[in-house]
Amino acid sequence: MAAGRLAAIFIAGDCDAEPQTVARPNFTREGKTMDMKFDFNNMMETFVGEHGFSEAELETMEGAASSAVQAVQKRRGTGWLGWMELPYQQPETLDRIREVAERFRKCRDFVVLGIGGSALGTIALKSALLHPWHDLLPAERRGVPRLHVLDNVDPRWLGTFLELLEPESTCVNVISKSGSTAETMSQFLWMRDWLKKGVGKRYTDRIVVTTDAVKGALRAMAKEEGFKAFTIPEGVGGRFSVLSPVGLFPAAVVGIDIQSMLEGAASADAAAKAENLWENQALMMAVLAYLSFKKGRNIWVMMPYVQALRDVADWFRQLWAESLGKAVNRRGVEVHVGQTPVKALGTTDQHSQVQLYIEGPHDKVVHFIGVEDYGLELEIPAERTGQDSLDYLGGHTFNELIKAEQEATALALAEAGRPNCTHTIPKVTPFTLGELFFTLEMATAYSGELYDIDAFNQPGVEAGKVATYALLGRPGYESRKKEIEAAKAKRQGRFVIG
């Protein structure tokens, strides 16, 4: 019902209230498979005035946009575009994931050791698809393990974590593509030690490794100690790995329908092939973001109006920042591009960030993610309190309240000349989440083409890694260590207060 109503508001295509504008080609594609809608009315000058785009402006991008599609589609499955084939994994792969998952599902606590791309997808899957209070439910109501993703190395946070666990009922999935990520491998040495002490030789049964097929210390340890292992396929970088065993195995352990998630991704893949800018959500998002950046909008705010998608925004932060934040373009020219992705949450951040979004600098785009069906209808009691400032609420549902606030915020932004756009999905399910992940990945890949940068490397983090090695005394980094000590000495007693 809700779906029908919203569809009526946003899709019905024939009536056009403003006849003076050029009629666009029909936006409703034939053979539509995508469940998701992308509404970018509030990016356009018709609705946000001078800070919006004209249709002519977008039309100038049509050529570059279709070239971007061609370039990416031509390379699909090759080089660092291996992730584009993830929706089409062999049934045997999924069967093996499910089979191991079934054993691990018997644990009370399932612990993922990973950071960045090895953590953010699983965290997003957890908040999107499990019971919202999963870890706090009693075991019998939960049915599957508690799911903990340890993506930091804070000693107190880690050390006290063990107070929750018993080795007998704990399983560990350690994830690192390179097999040498300092944070993850330190955690692994520590939990492996703890498991060994707790359950003796059987510790090997409690551990699953997800890493490169052949390379790295983690693969070597898996072979030597006999851990079960999954492979991160070639051409799948961390931030594009949620639909590989990196995300699929933890998802399967907690009972998420991984097949359906891949089907959603496949539907997004099909939709993202359209070369016509006006029919391709991922491509249009890329073009709007690119043009916005060129006009000084260096901030992209992703603001879901659904609690379950809050961590999708964090997952997207990595995707957008690491992929598009680059110093040089493909010709080696210094460009220093990249929007800073910001996570916000409706309605919560209306009471924290929206003041700035409405009145502050013209430096951002707000990207709402909404749902038609929240999966539960909850009423605000209709009882009269006698207070005018409250009684208008009674009898409504929380569903109506949050939807009204989302619409109100989008409209208030538009009326203040603040560009914004909205993805709406019918309901948060494995299928639609697969769609959303893949659409955002495609938008990122297309953006890389528009910026003419390599969206799949991350050369900027190397210096920090080297400095960490040096500070920890890793052999071979002695001279760097001396440099760092000199740098510290120079800062002594200089610009410090306190």
Added chain:
Amino acid sequence: MAAGRLAAIFIAGDCDAEPQTVARPNFTREGKTMDMKFDFNNMMETFVGEHGFSEAELETMEGAASSAVQAVQKRRGTGWLGWMELPYQQPETLDRIREVAERFRKCRDFVVLGIGGSALGTIALKSALLHPWHDLLPAERRGVPRLHVLDNVDPRWLGTFLELLEPESTCVNVISKSGSTAETMSQFLWMRDWLKKGVGKRYTDRIVVTTDAVKGALRAMAKEEGFKAFTIPEGVGGRFSVLSPVGLFPAAVVGIDIQSMLEGAASADAAAKAENLWENQALMMAVLAYLSFKKGRNIWVMMPYVQALRDVADWFRQLWAESLGKAVNRRGVEVHVGQTPVKALGTTDQHSQVQLYIEGPHDKVVHFIGVEDYGLELEIPAERTGQDSLDYLGGHTFNELIKAEQEATALALAEAGRPNCTHTIPKVTPFTLGELFFTLEMATAYSGELYDIDAFNQPGVEAGKVATYALLGRPGYESRKKEIEAAKAKRQGRFVIG
């Protein structure tokens, strides 16, 4: 010991490795009370090159800075600067908070209903000062209630929350200054109804109200139904309310030393009175942020390297965004100022955001928050795995690892010409957290003076509230509703894909 070591690195003032620069007045104040240090070496051109400030540039701000201190200090306790007196609350107030808290501590679940400034402080207090896995601990180990802060109105998230609770063992603290916040009051009507159904007339004993002294629907209900109530003092806006009963009561319920927190705030208050820019952390932060914004750095990233402070960054987001994101200055001139605050977390976001911070546009300042003592020392097992890429880790502690990564990231940023600064606190305690809160509040107030804006209003959110009222059919908003419907109709079938 750790404190001593770090102090040696960052404070010892006499040796100056670069004699060519002007010696600053001694940064170590007489009668020092603050535990916190502010290191802004990496904001300076000496260390980050052309993207840093010269001392001369900061010196030009000395006059404006001391005027800001005078202006704020002259108005302290008056108007919207009532929050400046919160560190000095009467013992009777604290006694009453502790007395009510003691009763509520017997509940199994303590639920805070609030949003924005009524939620973010308590969430920050919880992650900073409770056991890191508080809600997952068994009741006997926890000793105090589980603490839930419901700062959204997602129907599924709310509705399923009740599955965790039993009315007999649940207490509610509803917080709204105006007494008419739509989200909070809807939640309150709903939980009040649930409590009534569960425990009958005794529901009134389970509810504490925190609101204005006399005004608003919530105060009226408290009187009529006989709830215990705390007052949000005059001149304390939501985002400056963490040290009022808004934050103090929930803190006291879960056993946090609120007296000590206020003492920390008082020590920061004393330190923030210094009119000399070079001796005042809050003032220097305000000046650095202001000048950075003027130079096009419209993003302020707060990046704690301690898991316990992750939600302080969220609290700060509201403080910075709502206070400084303003359309007009005090003379009514359109200015559209305000940095966008971004939350990041070390080490986690090294694997998500640091690529962008190092290589992307020169549009941000990174503000690290570090600690000297993590409160727990945790070893990485020294066992040799035979893997070169791992064996340098063994025998170190996680404490050394996270500290090395923090230093490495700050240095890598500096070497890439990216300005950054660091607050270091000895250890996360109620005292130091009070210091940190108050220092950041003072930095915000001083920033308001530099921008010459009203840092204490939020006119930009009014339009969204009105639109929400209209959409929900609140009497008196009928014509606005018609306008909104017309706006929607205009967008039908226009720029929508899918």
